[in-house]
Amino acid sequence: MAAQPDAWSCALRLLSRRELSEAGLQERLRRRGFGEEEITQTLTRCREYRYVDDERFARLRARQLLSAGRAVGPALLIDLKQQRIGETVAREVIAALEEEFSQAEILQELCQRRFPDFDYRTADDRTRRRVFNYLRRRGFAPALLFQYFTQER
Incomplete structure (x- = not known):
């Protein structure tokens, strides 16, 4: 019988596939059955190594949506909120990118x-x-x- 992977290994595997918000990673770990304490420790470690950074994630996501023409303005804000990015961070990222994208x-x-x-x-x-x-x-x-x-x- 194979040993159950720990939350850290699972988080690294998830983050190697794509950038995730902190809340998105937390949700995925929770769905995989890890306990809250283990998830909290894993998220703390991920933050320390800067493997999760909501501002970076929001900037990448917003830039991708803007450059593809898939979302601007209020639709972009809604998308970032759906990705569980805080409204303050989302608005700051959108304001910064408005200077770059017309x-x-x-x-x-x-x-x-x-x-x-x-x-x-x-x-x-x-x-x-x-x-x-x-x-x-x-x-x-x-x-x-x-x-x-x-x-x-």
Whole structure:
């Protein structure tokens, strides 16, 4: 019979696959049946070695979502909260990345990639709503969308 792995080994295995938030790692260890004391010790050790860092995780996650055009603004904040990042850290990370990423540029790139043949002026109402709602779900403000689609290109 094989020996049960300890929480530290399990945490290292999980973190070798992908970056995780502290709460995400805690949840995964809990699901694997480790006790609270062992989880607490493991998380403390992970923090000491900087294997988990919520700010770094949030920055990487936000940068990935922004560069892919999958989330901006409020949708980005919601995603980070779902990843169990604290609101303060999430807002700080988003504010720092707003200087680096322009929502208008992200919108333009996303529209060119996802809807290359879409023309707001000639599209029917159903198609307009479909495109508009797709972009709203990703967090783009309606004012930015109207400005983008009504400008001369």
